[in-house]
Amino acid sequence: MINNLRLKLIGATMLSLLIVLSVVVGVIAFSTYQGIIDDADAVLSLLADNGGSFPEKIDEFPSDSVVPGDDNIGAPGNSASRHQNDILESPELEYETRYFTVTFNIRSGNLVSVNTGKIAAVDSSSAVEYAEKVLAKDKTKGFIDDYRYLVYEGEIETTIVFLDCARNLSTFRTVITASLGISAVGLVMVLVLLIFLSGRIVKPFWENYEKQRRFITDAGHDLKTPLTVIGADAEVLEMDIGENEWITDIRNQVTRLTDMTNSLIMLSRMEEPEPQYQMIDFPLSDVVEEVLEEYRSLAKTHEKNLSGSIQPMISLHGDEKSIRRLLGVLLDNAMKYSDEHGTINLTLEQQRGTIRLMVFNTCPYMSKDSLPHLFDRFYRTDESRNSQTGGYGLGLSIAAAIVTAHKGKISAATSDEKSLLITITFPS
Secondary structure: OHHHHHHHHHHHHHHHHHHHHHHHHHHHHHHHHHHHHHHHHHHHHHHHHOOOOOOOOOOOOOOOOOEOOEOOOOOOOOHHHHHHHHHHOOOOHHHHOOEEEEEEEOOOOOEEEEEEEEOOOOOHHHHHHHHHHHHHHOOOEEEEOOEEEEEEEOOOEEEEEEEEOHHHHHHHHHHHHHHHHHHHHHHHHHHHHHHHHHHHHHHHHHHHHHHHHHHHHHHHHHHHHHHHHHHHHHHHHHHHHOOOHHHHHHHHHHHHHHHHHHHHHHHHHHOOOOOOOOOEEEEHHHHHHHHHHHHHHHHHHOOOEEEEEEOOOOEEEEOHHHHHHHHHHHHHHHHHHOOOOOEEEEEEEEEOOEEEEEEEEEOOOOOHHHHHHOOOOOOOOOOOOOHHHOOOOOHHHHHHHHHHHOOOEEEEEOOOOOEEEEEEEEEO
């Protein structure tokens, strides 16, 4: 249990850190990429406004210059516009920018001109191929390879301006790769620290848990002797003075206390770091059928309707003795808490790599709020804790411990608050 708590602590911390790092890297990536696009669109807009070339002198970003699809790029007071103005006012812009243009006739669709004088990596034929791909996309701007393009139409010609963004995109990819690498290294370092520190964090809980478990085991063994003596004394009294209601009550209560003590000791032993189980492959279907048959006569005596649906030839790798006790706990619980003339059904089936065991029983009332607590120690749905049912609130705790030891899962559900379905899944 403490190890599970430690694993959950590590898992929750690592998941939280992963989410935070993902958001941070995502925001950095989005803002950086958007900045590259905005800067490229600003340059493309300037080129489009000047017929596919830079003006002789760039005094300021034209206030009436608009990139198609971005109506606010030149709006006064726009922070992106101010940043783009700073770029466009740079005297080195014309010499740092690599671009090419392709112009077509709108009516005929024929090629009018190709200008690759400002780029060395693209020749005329490649430029035309890029332009044809852009026209096929039917978009006014976007990316094709590492080139940002802008399509603008005049009265008789359509011009496509391509801007080389390879350097900016390469820097962007390097930054993102480095961010992901640093994040991965950071996650590994935090994981190592958590593995080391989590042991110290849960150590006080582990010590308290061990003291509690040791106390239950020791107290249980210490209680056995006085309970045995009380039981023997009651038998001697019965032999001397005969049977009466007081002696009978003493013997009944001694039996109850003995059963409860044995259950506590068993539960404590099951939760030891290395419980003693004899794990072997055994025919689970046959075991379930045998236990079910043992309870048929008891169900008939208590006027309960007990039925079963058991898929044959199912085997399980586990401790047969513990599984028999698990089945006994589930059926005993169903017998005790089902309503008068109630229905009890046990189902065993195998599907999709798992073995599923289900025990269903009707009952007078089952609150959905009580379902998460059914497997807690000493928890009983009967708040008055009526002793007539004979339960101590330990049965389902023992069942949960057995299931956990077999690497299975146990859950409880109710559809109408007048029935209970216990579902157990084992890996097959």
